[in-house]
Every structure is written in structure tokens, then in C-alpha cells.
Amino acid sequence: MLQYFKKLADKVRSITPDALIQRTRPLLCLILATASVMLSLIYSTDIVIVDDGQTTASVTVFGGDYLKATEKLALEDCEFEVDSVKHGLFTTNVKISYIVPLTIKVGNNSSTYSVRAGLLGDILDTLGITLGQHDIISHPLSGYIKEKTTVEITDVEYVTETRYETIPFQNKIEYSDKYSASTQQLVSTGKVGSKEVTCSVKYINGVAVSSTVLDEKITEYAVDHTTVIGTSTVGYASGNKPASQVESISTLTPPVDLIVDANGVPVKYTSQKTLRATAYTYTGYNCSTGVAPQPGYVAVDPREIPYGTKMYIMSADGRYHYGYAIAADTGGFIYGSRTDMDLFLETEEQCVNFGRRNIIVYFL
Numbered sequence: 339m340l341q342y343f344k345k346l347a348d349k350v351r352s353i354t355p356d357a358l359i360q361r362t363r364p365l366l367c368l369i370l371a372t373a374s375v376m377l378s379l380i381y382s383t384d385i386v387i388v389d390d391g392q393t394t395a396s397v398t399v400f401g402g403d404y405l406k407a408t409e410k411l412a413l414e415d416c417e418f419e420v421d422s423v424k425h426g427l428f429t430t431n432v433k434i435s436y437i438v439p440l441t442i443k444v445g446n447n448s449s450t451y452s453v454r455a456g457l458l459g460d461i462l463d464t465l466g467i468t469l470g471q472h473d474i475i476s477h478p479l480s481g482y483i484k485e486k487t488t489v490e491i492t493d494v495e496y497v498t499e500t501r502y503e504t505i506p507f508q509n510k511i512e513y514s515d516k517y518s519a520s521t522q523q524l525v526s527t528g529k530v531g532s533k534e535v536t537c538s539v540k541y542i543n544g545v546a547v548s549s550t551v552l553d554e555k556i557t558e559y560a561v562d563h564t565t566v567i568g569t570s571t572v573g574y575a576s577g578n579k580p581a582s583q584v585e586s587i588s589t590l591t592p593p594v595d596l597i598v599d600a601n602g603v604p605v606k607y608t609s610q611k612t613l614r615a616t617a618y619t620y621t622g623y624n625c626s627t628g629v630a631p632q633p634g635y636v637a638v639d640p641r642e643i644p645y646g647t648k649m650y651i652m653s654a655d656g657r658y659h660y661g662y663a664i665a666a667d668t669g670g671f672i673y674g675s676r677t678d679m680d681l682f683l684e685t686e687e688q689c690v691n692f693g694r695r696n697i698i699v700y701f702l
Contacts, residue, residue: 419454441488442467445543448488455484470495495541498552505531505560512566522594528563531556567594578605581650586661587683588651590634593662596650596702602659604650607700612654613678617692618669619685625667635666637680647701651681654696 417437424431435454440461442449453461459479462469469475472494477487507528536553539546577600581592584602597605618637625631627645638647643665651660660681669680679697683689 417452436484438483439486440483443488443490444493453483456482458483458489467491472496493541493543497539497541498536499539500534500536502557503533503535505533505556505558507531507560508562510562510564512564514566514568523566523568525564525566526561529561531558531560533557581662584659584661586659587681588634588661588663589632590662590664592650593702596662598650602652604700604702607650607702609701611699611701613697613699614676614694615679615681615697616677616694617683617689618680619683619689627666629666631667631682633682633684634661634663635682636663637667637669637682638665639678640665640668642678650700650702652698654698658692658695658697660697 418434419437421433421435423433435456437452438455440451440453442451442465451465453464457479458477458481461483462479469491470493474492474494476490477483507530509528512525534555534557535551536555537549537551540548540550578597580594581596581598581604582594584598599605620631625635625637626640629635636649636651638645645665647665649663649665651663652658653660663681667680667682677694679699681692681697683692
């Protein structure tokens, strides 16, 4: 046995260093690999990045440094904040929240905030922005904001307002036989009233767009401007009466002081002429003076009878009582015509029946 060990020692002494390295290299590699695995198990950690309860990424790093994990995942390209870090034996959970730009636009005004990604309703609460009962928002409050977003809010508000309005007075004419036909009596002078009006006014982004009346209360009644025109014929000569009480073709309202006798002739006039007349009706145009045609407006030669001349007209044969008339129109008949005046009638048939005849014109 002693000789065996002596031979083994001599054999070992005979091995060179290089030969020794060559023979032990596989064993050394095995030892180093085993040590590397052990170190990896001891010093490496799985980093799990969690955003809003969802795993955003997972990476293994040495030493459990989650900041290295974020660098390795290029999360530095997105602005975020770390909410919490929970270390386990071989795993570290890192909960983050992304920071995103949120623009709130109300009408023509807008503001941009850097906010944590999350539900829009929660974000608005954090910003201290409260929606009114009738406001309109472009995104649902339950929507999740995780990227650059513009939210438009339409500010809708209903405001109860009270205002005061004037009540206009009416111009009234009353007829009474208590006064003679040549009398006009002012009974009351017109005066505006006032009322209190309560309204619900709708505002959109501060601008009133509609108003609904809720209540009206009269605070002062209006007073009508009232004039009484006398109709009594007492005191006139027998048969005399106001022209307004005589049936005539003209639809114009005669002056209250225009009195005619029993034959329909004005009691007072400046001059009288017998003229040759025809009749005309609607042409689709206004009169030369701009007024709409109606019985009572007549066409004349303004060189002979100026526009605006007031007259009272009857046919010479007594068949037509045209009545109160005003010179308001003209026509081609003035050029070489055998007539002096055209009387306006309602229909073409009436014009044909009237034909051409003499009339008596009383200039007022």
C-alpha cells in the first residue's frame, strides 16, 4: 500500500501545470456554471409593471431594481408616476399611473392639465370641476382617459329672471250721437302701462339663447288714447248729414267735417267742375303716388289736378255716387284722350257698365 501511494505521488509530480489545467477545465466550467445559476437565483428578480390593474410589461433584472426595468422597457418615453412597489421573494410588482395631457374646453375658453390616467369622472373630481345639472359633455364620465384628450363641456344653465315691459296704449275712435257731426272730442290721452314679467332664460356658455315666460303681472294699466266723433245731425239744415253716413262707391274715410245735403252735394267746397270720366280697375301695380289702389283713388292729369287733391264726385245723371276721392294716380289717357279723369272701381264689369260719362267734381 505504501508503495502504491509513493507511485501515485511520483506520477502527480510528473504532471506539468498545463496538463493539470487541461485535465481540470471541464470540472471548473461545471463549477462556474453552477455558481452562476445560484447567483442568478439569488440576485435576479422578475419585475412586473402594472397599470390600472393590467400587466403592462414583465422583465427580469438583477438586483430587483425596478427603475432599471422601466429603462429596459423604454417606459421613460411615457410620462408616468409610481404609485406603489410590492416586493416578493422572486417578483416585484410595480404599480404605475401614466400622466397624460387633458384639455378642458368650455365655450371659447380652454385649459390643459397633466392628469393621471383614469376615469374621466374621477379626473374632473380631482380637478375640482363640477358639471351642472344641464351641462353637456363630449365624453362619457365613465370613459377611461389614457392618452392626450380634449373634452368639450357645454355650459347649459336656466336662470329665472324678472324684467319690466311697457304695455302700449291703443288709439281708439268712438262715435257718439251725443256730439254733432262736426265735433271731435278727446276723451282720454294715451298712456303706456307696465308689467312685471318672470322668465326662465336659457344660457349656453354664458350667452342667452331663449326665454320662456313663467308669469306676468300688470303693475300699471295702459290708458287708451280715445277720441269721440260726433254723429248727431241736430243743428244741421234739413236733410244734411256727415258724408260718412252716405252710401258711396269710395272706400276712403271722409273727413268728419265733410257734410252733404239731402242731394248728396257737399255743403262746403272751393269749386265745382263737370268732367268727362271713364273707369279702370286693378293692374297689378300701385298708384303713381305709391299707394295701393282702392275705390276712392282716381287717376288724373297732374298738370291739371295735382296729386293729393281732395274731391267729392257724383255722376251728372245721378246714377253713381262715387263719394269722397283723392287724386293719387295717372295714366296714358292724358295723352290726347277725350276724358279728364279715371275712377277706380273694384271689377272690370263695373268699369264696362260705367263706360264714359259726365261727372260733377266738387273740389274740397
